[in-house]
Amino acid sequence: MIYLDNFRSTMVAPEVWEAMRTAAIDEYAVPAAFTKCGTGAAELIERAQNRLAAAIGGSQNEVVFTGSGTEAINIALRGSTWAQAVDKPEIVTSEIEYPATLAVCRALEKEGYRAHYIKVDGEGKYDLDQLSSVLNEHTAMVSLMSVNHMIGTIEPLAEAGAIIAEASQHVGRRIPYHVDFASALQTQRLDVDAVKADLVSFSSNKIHGPKGVGALYVRKGTKIRPITFGSESYSPLVPGTPNTMGIAGFDKAVELLYATFDKDVEHMQSLTNRLATGIRERIPYILLNGPDGAGRAASHLCYSFLFIEGEAIMMFLDMDQIVVDTGSACAAATLKPNYILMAIGRNHEQAHGSIRFTLSRYNTEADVDTVLAKLVPIVERLRAQSTIKPPAE
Amino acid sequence: MAIKYTAKVIEHFKNPHNIGVIENPDACATEGSPACGDEITVYLKIDKATDRIEDVKFQSYGCASNIATGSIITDLAKGKTIDEAEAITWKQAADELGGLPPVKMHCSVLAVDGLRSAIRKYKKEVKGIDYDSTLDVKTVTEELKHVLWPPVGVDIITLKMVKYIGIDLGAVRVEVSIGSDDKFLNPTIDEIVEHVSKIRGVKSVNVENV
Numbered sequence: 001m002i003y004l005d006n007f008r009s010t011m012v013a014p015e016v017w018e019a020m021r022t023a024a025i026d027e028y029a030v031p032a033a034f035t036k037c038g039t040g041a042a043e044l045i046e047r048a049q050n051r052l053a054a055a056i057g058g059s060q061n062e063v064v065f066t067g068s069g070t071e072a073i074n075i076a077l078r079g080s081t082w083a084q085a086v087d088k089p090e091i092v093t094s095e096i097e098y099p100a101t102l103a104v105c106r107a108l109e110k111e112g113y114r115a116h117y118i119k120v121d122g123e124g125k126y127d128l129d130q131l132s133s134v135l136n137e138h139t140a141m142v143s144l145m146s147v148n149h150m151i152g153t154i155e156p157l158a159e160a161g162a163i164i165a166e167a168s169q170h171v172g173r174r175i176p177y178h179v180d181f182a183s184a185l186q187t188q189r190l191d192v193d194a195v196k197a198d199l200v201s202f203s204s205n206k207i208h209g210p211k212g213v214g215a216l217y218v219r220k221g222t223k224i225r226p227i228t229f230g231s232e233s234y235s236p237l238v239p240g241t242p243n244t245m246g247i248a249g250f251d252k253a254v255e256l257l258y259a260t261f262d263k264d265v266e267h268m269q270s271l272t273n274r275l276a277t278g279i280r281e282r283i284p285y286i287l288l289n290g291p292d293g294a295g296r297a298a299s300h301l302c303y304s305f306l307f308i309e310g311e312a313i314m315m316f317l318d319m320d321q322i323v324v325d326t327g328s329a330c331a332a333a334t335l336k337p338n339y340i341l342m343a344i345g346r347n348h349e350q351a352h353g354s355i356r357f358t359l360s361r362y363n364t365e366a367d368v369d370t371v372l373a374k375l376v377p378i379v380e381r382l383r384a385q386s387t388i389k390p391p392a393e
Numbered sequence: 394m395a396i397k398y399t400a401k402v403i404e405h406f407k408n409p410h411n412i413g414v415i416e417n418p419d420a421c422a423t424e425g426s427p428a429c430g431d432e433i434t435v436y437l438k439i440d441k442a443t444d445r446i447e448d449v450k451f452q453s454y455g456c457a458s459n460i461a462t463g464s465i466i467t468d469l470a471k472g473k474t475i476d477e478a479e480a481i482t483w484k485q486a487a488d489e490l491g492g493l494p495p496v497k498m499h500c501s502v503l504a505v506d507g508l509r510s511a512i513r514k515y516k517k518e519v520k521g522i523d524y525d526s527t528l529d530v531k532t533v534t535e536e537l538k539h540v541l542w543p544p545v546g547v548d549i550i551t552l553k554m555v556k557y558i559g560i561d562l563g564a565v566r567v568e569v570s571i572g573s574d575d576k577f578l579n580p581t582i583d584e585i586v587e588h589v590s591k592i593r594g595v596k597s598v599n600v601e602n603v
Contacts, residue, residue: 336579348430385412
């Protein structure tokens with residue numbers, strides 16, 4: 001199988017699996033004081049907190065582990081907005097966020113919060129002027145993402161952070177700034193101080209760690225309330241027994257990520273370049289969704305193949321053991337074209353014909369060449385069958 | 394629950410029968426549009442003495458389910474009289490394919506509509522039988538039987554989701570009952586408008602969720 005759907009989830013690295021096995025079988029105690037096994041489990045969590053915190057410029061106590069990236073987003077958005085004592089509270093996000101962020105914002109809207117959804121340009125970049133214009137004394141929270149999962153756009157987080165910091169000064173209160181870093185962790189480095197982020201969410205399964213683990217960075221001093229309650233854990237934000245097996249796996253995944261980070265990013269970039277060149281040279285009538293070159297994540301490509309429908313392309317590739325994703329309405333449970341592709345100005349037909357290729361450090365040049373060899377005839381064949389023809393014909 | 398295609402759907406998707414164009418067809422019709430997801434064109438060659446379908450071909454801008462249904466209905470139609478072929482239902486097509494996921498049933502409906510439209514065009518243009526319906530509650534009800542509720546793949550009339558149909562000088566009002574935050578609400582309203590709009594005499598369609 002050639003797996004090019006790594007922005008959805010990734011293979012668990014063998015070393016990660018081994019670390020999880022050890023944590024499950026040999027280090028299964030609950031974190032506790034004094035006893036050897038209890039302190040061993042506590043140290044496992046501290047080690048993982050330290051490693052992630054060090055990588056992003058934070059400190060150990062600023063990192064908590066959650067049950068998923070989605071849970072981290074829920075704690076960040078709900079917990080911080082609820083903690084703000086603001087009259088007629090408003091929240092700010094963009095129209096192209098991850099579904100979890102949009103779902104929490106819609107839930108908050110139902111609770112009476114006013115939500116602003118920042119628009120994006122044709123490459124998916126935030127309209128920062130609009131961001132400046134909507135921040136005011138009612139703003140309870142801002143949530144933005146680092147890399148867009150559908151179109152690979154690297155967003156101007158630091159510029160947004162500076163705008164939020166300025167607005168915070170103006171209103172005399174820190175407006176909490178949450179950054180969704182789940183899709184970015186694989187290819188982007190983060191310095192929480194440079195970005196001026198108060199909250200950052202992460203997901204383990206996007207970097208060859210297990211599913212069912214995420215993390216949340218909470219800057220010291222950030223006003224936040226727990227959204228779930230239970231027995232005391234190492235942090236009131238995440239009550240209950242910690243998932244030490246999952247945390248051990250996530251920790252190993254983070255260790256592996258940074259051990260070969262630059263080399264892996266370069267490797268993935270060279271593979272996406274090879275794939276992009278092959279597609280551009282061999283398939284006419286295509287559109288790249290999202291920016292070209294440096295403005296996009298190294299492992300990410302998303303093309304619309306005009307005159308044909310993405311689910312059909314995806315199914316043909318699947319029969320050749322190649323896994324990709326599509327923004328076609330036909331592949332969506334709601335039968336609607338992908339909202340991010342529509343937000344950057346694609347029409348229905350262009351969105352239906354989209355295929356997303358997201359690579360990992362485990363992919364090879366041979367994978368890319370196989371994908372090209374299979375993809376070209378699939379597109380030609382579906383175009384020959386299609387009711388829609390290129391304008392020249 | 395995992396949404397999967399049957400082996401038969403995959404087989405017809407991989408190697409669709411009757412794909413292509415008939416030059417100088419006796420009738421041809423296109424149903425759907427890229428905006429609604431799928432589009433299919435059906436071409437017919439008909440023996441005018443016997444009204445039997447000699448050859449049938451189709452083209453599809455569509456997903457696996459649409460291509461597979463196009464393949465199976467053209468198989469079913471070939472050699473049949475136009476009346477027999479017109480009576481082929483989308484349920485028959487789906488059954489022949491060993492079933493379709495409920496959410497994909499509308500793709501199957503579209504393919505059957507394509508075949509039916511081509512036959513009706515032939516009947517109108519060649520045989521002089523005007524099938525164009527008059528605008529009344531019955532016609533709208535019949536048309537709404539082609540709008541499926543995606544979670545179960547059953548039409549909204551059978552599911553009693555349509556509460557009222559009103560017609561006033563070409564303006565059609567359809568009242569449905571769907572949860573206001575149901576993710577299928579807006580796509581279903583769009584589909585109702587698309588279907589009702591194509592009935593002759595309709596000037597506007599207003600769908601209200603009550």
